Amino acid sequence: MSQPAGVAALRRIRWHVLIAAIGGLLIAGIGSTILVAERQYRELPVVLAAKQLAIATLLGHEIEQAVAVGIPLDKLRGLDDLYKEARRDNPEIGYIAFTDAAGRVVATQGRSIPPTVELLALERTPPGSAPRLGDAGGFSTVAVPVAAASGGAAIGDIFVGIDPDHIRRLIKDRLFDVVTVLVVTAICAVELVLLLLDYGITGPLRSLESWGAEVLAGELRPPRRAFGFRELHDLLRATARAAAPPGSGDGAKSRVPGGGVVPWQLMVRFIRVGLFLFVLGDTMSSSFLPIFARDLATPFWGLTRDFLLSLPVVVYWLISAIAQLFGPPLMERYSHRALFVAGVGFSAAGMAGAALAGDFPTLLAARGLAGLGLGLAFMTCQAAILTHVPKELRTLGIATFTGTFFLATFCGTALGGIAAQQLGFRGALVLSAAVVLICGAFVIGTLGGSRERPMQKVAAAAAGAPAGNSYLRLARNGSFASLLLFCAVPNRMFNVAFLLYLAPLYLFSLGDTKAEIGRVVSLYGIAMAILAPALAAQVDRRKLQRASVVVGSLICALGALAVLLDREHGILIAVATMGIGQAMSVPSQMSLIPALSGRQIANMGLPRVMSVFRVGERLPAFLGPMVAASLAGAFGFERAIAAFGAWVAASAVILALVLRASRAKQESPAE
Amino acid sequence: MRVKLAVVVSAVGVLVGSALAIGALNSLYFRSFLIDTYDARLLATATSVRDVYAEALALGVSIGSFAGGQRVVDETLASNRDIEEIAVYESQGAQYVALPRPGVGLGEPLPTAWARAMQREPGAQFWPISDQRGFGVLVPIANTFNKTVGLIAFIQDARVIERPRQQFDRFLLESGLWITVPLAILLVPLAIWAVLPLVRLLPSWGRYAEEFAASVAAGRAPPEPPAPQGGDPLGELLAEPYRRLAARPPGGSAAR
Numbered sequence: 042m043s044q045p046a047g048v049a050a051l052r053r054i055r056w057h058v059l060i061a062a063i064g065g066l067l068i069a070g071i072g073s074t075i076l077v078a079e080r081q082y083r084e085l086p087v088v089l090a091a092k093q094l095a096i097a098t099l100l101g102h103e104i105e106q107a108v109a110v111g112i113p114l115d116k117l118r119g120l121d122d123l124y125k126e127a128r129r130d131n132p133e134i135g136y137i138a139f140t141d142a143a144g145r146v147v148a149t150q151g152r153s154i155p156p157t158v159e160l161l162a163l164e165r166t167p168p169g170s171a172p173r174l175g176d177a178g179g180f181s182t183v184a185v186p187v188a189a190a191s192g193g194a195a196i197g198d199i200f201v202g203i204d205p206d207h208i209r210r211l212i213k214d215r216l217f218d219v220v221t222v223l224v225v226t227a228i229c230a231v232e233l234v235l236l237l238l239d240y241g242i243t244g245p246l247r248s249l250e251s252w253g254a255e256v257l258a259g260e261l262r263p264p265r266r267a268f269g270f271r272e273l274h275d276l277l278r279a280t281a282r283a284a285a286p287p288g289s290g291d292g293a294k295s296r297v298p299g300g301g302v303v304p305w306q307l308m309v310r311f312i313r314v315g316l317f318l319f320v321l322g323d324t325m326s327s328s329f330l331p332i333f334a335r336d337l338a339t340p341f342w343g344l345t346r347d348f349l350l351s352l353p354v355v356v357y358w359l360i361s362a363i364a365q366l367f368g369p370p371l372m373e374r375y376s377h378r379a380l381f382v383a384g385v386g387f388s389a390a391g392m393a394g395a396a397l398a399g400d401f402p403t404l405l406a407a408r409g410l411a412g413l414g415l416g417l418a419f420m421t422c423q424a425a426i427l428t429h430v431p432k433e434l435r436t437l438g439i440a441t442f443t444g445t446f447f448l449a450t451f452c453g454t455a456l457g458g459i460a461a462q463q464l465g466f467r468g469a470l471v472l473s474a475a476v477v478l479i480c481g482a483f484v485i486g487t488l489g490g491s492r493e494r495p496m497q498k499v500a501a502a503a504a505g506a507p508a509g510n511s512y513l514r515l516a517r518n519g520s521f522a523s524l525l526l527f528c529a530v531p532n533r534m535f536n537v538a539f540l541l542y543l544a545p546l547y548l549f550s551l552g553d554t555k556a557e558i559g560r561v562v563s564l565y566g567i568a569m570a571i572l573a574p575a576l577a578a579q580v581d582r583r584k585l586q587r588a589s590v591v592v593g594s595l596i597c598a599l600g601a602l603a604v605l606l607d608r609e610h611g612i613l614i615a616v617a618t619m620g621i622g623q624a625m626s627v628p629s630q631m632s633l634i635p636a637l638s639g640r641q642i643a644n645m646g647l648p649r650v651m652s653v654f655r656v657g658e659r660l661p662a663f664l665g666p667m668v669a670a671s672l673a674g675a676f677g678f679e680r681a682i683a684a685f686g687a688w689v690a691a692s693a694v695i696l697a698l699v700l701r702a703s704r705a706k707q708e709s710p711a712e
Numbered sequence: 713m714r715v716k717l718a719v720v721v722s723a724v725g726v727l728v729g730s731a732l733a734i735g736a737l738n739s740l741y742f743r744s745f746l747i748d749t750y751d752a753r754l755l756a757t758a759t760s761v762r763d764v765y766a767e768a769l770a771l772g773v774s775i776g777s778f779a780g781g782q783r784v785v786d787e788t789l790a791s792n793r794d795i796e797e798i799a800v801y802e803s804q805g806a807q808y809v810a811l812p813r814p815g816v817g818l819g820e821p822l823p824t825a826w827a828r829a830m831q832r833e834p835g836a837q838f839w840p841i842s843d844q845r846g847f848g849v850l851v852p853i854a855n856t857f858n859k860t861v862g863l864i865a866f867i868q869d870a871r872v873i874e875r876p877r878q879q880f881d882r883f884l885l886e887s888g889l890w891i892t893v894p895l896a897i898l899l900v901p902l903a904i905w906a907v908l909p910l911v912r913l914l915p916s917w918g919r920y921a922e923e924f925a926a927s928v929a930a931g932r933a934p935p936e937p938p939a940p941q942g943g944d945p946l947g948e949l950l951a952e953p954y955r956r957l958a959a960r961p962p963g964g965s966a967a968r
Contacts, residue, residue, distance in 0.1 A: 057906035279921030
């Protein structure tokens with residue numbers, strides 16, 4: 042018997058299924074994306090030409106009227122100004138030209154006018170017809186004949202050319218829409234494939250694998266639960282009967298006290314899918330909530346409108362942070378499933394409340410409920426992942442949490458925008474509540490097999506909360522405090538200040554559109570989602586948590602300094618490096634906590650220590666945009682970003698020294 | 713569901729579901745793009761009509777008493793068959809009320825949803841609007857002091873985007889079928905190949921486990937595990953534990 046060979050075979054099957062499923066999906070997705078993009082590339086100028094035709098007709102109408110009142114074309118003045126105004130109102134117009142009946146150019150306006158010979162060769166669009174596009178000097182041009190108002194002979198022709206840069210920009214936007222659709226579908230499909238695969242095949246095989254390992258270790262007990270696709274379910278059931286002590290009945294129903302009934306990999310999959318659904322529903326309203334809030338905001342207590350509009354976001358995040366502070370006592374008393382479901386309930390009630398809100402205070406209360414739900418669900422998911430993932434894979438576990446959060450945020454924001462367009466804001470909020478409730482049903486059905494130990498929870502709850510000086514001792518733990526103050530807080534404050542305030546406003550000041558800003562900022566989430574789990578696997582394998590938090594912070598900081606060197610690409614580099622750096626540092630921060638505060642964890646429990654860290658990291662984050670606004674106002678955007686980068690870099694250096702000293706202390710023989 | 717069937721159904725189901733999702737989302741995105749594009753087209757016409765009213769205001773003629781305005785509106789309606797309605801509103805205090813037009817009485821207030829759109833973006837150059845007939849734009853009419861004293865709403869028939877949208881949807885459906893059907897057919901053997909090492913020997917291991925359990929229950933000596941075969945993941949996972957199980961002493965205590 043070779044156990045590693047069995048594990049390798051199991052991995053092989055998993056890879057085969059993944060390659061088949063994801064390969065099929067990718068071929069279908071990329072194929073359809075290319076087809077859709079190609080079609081739109083061909084058709085977009087034609088669709089846009091309808092507007093140019095309307096403009097050309099209107100401009101032609103002005104000339105018709107002038108000629109009708111007896112002004113000869115050669116005496117007509119002001120056409121240049123008229124065209125200039127038309128171009129100012131419609132920036133996509135590259136040029137406008139008017140030629141008389143003899144083909145002489147009478148008036149033009151634009152950055153470059155095609156040669157007259159090319160203009161005259163264009164096909165004209167007859168009145169009332171669909172626009173006919175032709176190419177003149179690289180511009181897609183609509184040519185419209187201008188007839189005398191009385192219906193007489195043609196006076197001339199008017200030409201309106203679409204700026205090719207505008208078409209390229211629109212095609213880029215459309216392509217981004219198409220790629221977004223592909224990415225959102227692929228993410229959801231891969232999550233579903235992995236869930237089916239892990240529940241139907243990999244999970245039962247893992248169960249058999251761990252049962253085999255237990256038997257070889259001398260633990261002759263049946264597998265804990267029969268599940269999976271039929272033959273595997275039957276095999277587990279038969280194995281349970283075979284392994285049950287004679288006369289003990291059906292072994293498939295037996296459970297080991299305190300043990301999980303499904304393998305940890307499958308339980309983490311369930312938590313991941315639950316978290317994905319929760320965040321998907323929760324973030325569906327992100328794209329339109331500020332606009333929805335404007336509908337309801339009516340000034341009260343003398344508060345300014347801008348301040349009021351920030352309240353739904355502030356209330357939501359503040360309550361989610363506070364909920365995590367009060368979470369640990371609940372975790373000692375209630376199961377992960379119960380707390381997650383409670384989070385789902387609050388969140389769904391918050392979404393439904395927002396959908397029904399008739400005034401601003403009701404909306405605020407609803408957002409508070411949603412924040413409470415988010416806080417409970419977040420705290421529970423992190424605790425559940427740390428409970429199930431083996432200690433040596435904690436960074437990977439947290440990275441899984443982080444990656445799932447960003448993947449779901451990307452999908453939720455994209456789908457929420459479409460839902461709001463189709464169903465309206467209130468309809469989209471109801472849909473969000475429905476998605477969150479589906480998450481609740483999933484969690485009820487799957488998290489029952491958790492390996493938490495209810496008896497231990499009751500005992501911990503009975504023992505009561507730790508004394509206040511336990512928190513003081515935690516604060517005095519130099520390594521823990523340094524990790525919080527020199528890594529978590531600067532990184533989080535910079536993150537919030539940069540992604541929510543500095544980067545969007547700076548890009549806007551450079552002339553980028555909302556869509557372009559959204560694309561640049563979304564790069565952070567994509568980098569986090571893809572890189573966090575991949576890097577975490579390496580960090581766990583090589584035990585590089587300490588190096589990872591320091592190097593990650595430095596990468597993030599160096600990227601921020603790039604804005605001083607290159608205005609155009611600096612922000613892109615800063616966003617990307619923040620994604621890469623924080624993909625390295627964020628999961629490692631959480632997995633370092635047990636190593637840095639072992640005594641306090643023994644005294645207070647891991648959930649309490651984690652909650653102190655989380656709240657300590659999140660509460661100051663609210664200051665981020667305020668500090669950013671002050672710095673940007675005083676020194677400009679580039680220097681404000683660079684100042685944050687310098688702060689993160691200096692903090693990382695201090696943290697490196699502290700961690701080095703703490704490691705030396707741990708390794709010293711005296712200890 | 714049997715492993716082979718479950719894998720095939722899952723793979724094809726996820727593929728078809730993804731194709732449907734891609735098609736539906738692309739269609740929705742395209743619809744939104746069409747609305748923006750047609751709004752932009754309408755805006756060109758709306759701006760020119762609005763300018764006529766603004767010029768009248770500059771000459772001291774109020775919106776309500778500008779007789780030439782209705783002629784411009786009628787001409788615009790006549791030359792743009794897609795425009796369903798043009799409604800002119802004049803400010804009266806904090807409210808905007810409609811000038812008379814067919815089917816609408818004088819003084820009818822601005823629809824609440826449109827007023828909300830204005831409230832959301834008070835400084836906008838236009839507001840996208842919609843009602844049961846279609847969608848369009850609402851443009852402000854400003855006086856010489858740049859104060860908004862009136863509004864013009866242009867509504868175009870929702871059907872204007874139906875033709876390009878239907879063409880696009882037909883294209884999505886056709887290309888979706890061209891991609892999905894062959895791929896689904898290809899995916900069936902591929903999915904079976906993926907789990908073949910597992911399902912090939914799964915029945916024999918299932919039978920063995922049943923026989924083993926029956927032997928234990930009947931107090932007989934358990935059978936030997938199936939003969940090892942190359943690339944048998946179940947054999948690698950189960951053969952030795954079952955041998956160890958078969959060797960356990962009567963009563964089932966741990967055989968460490």
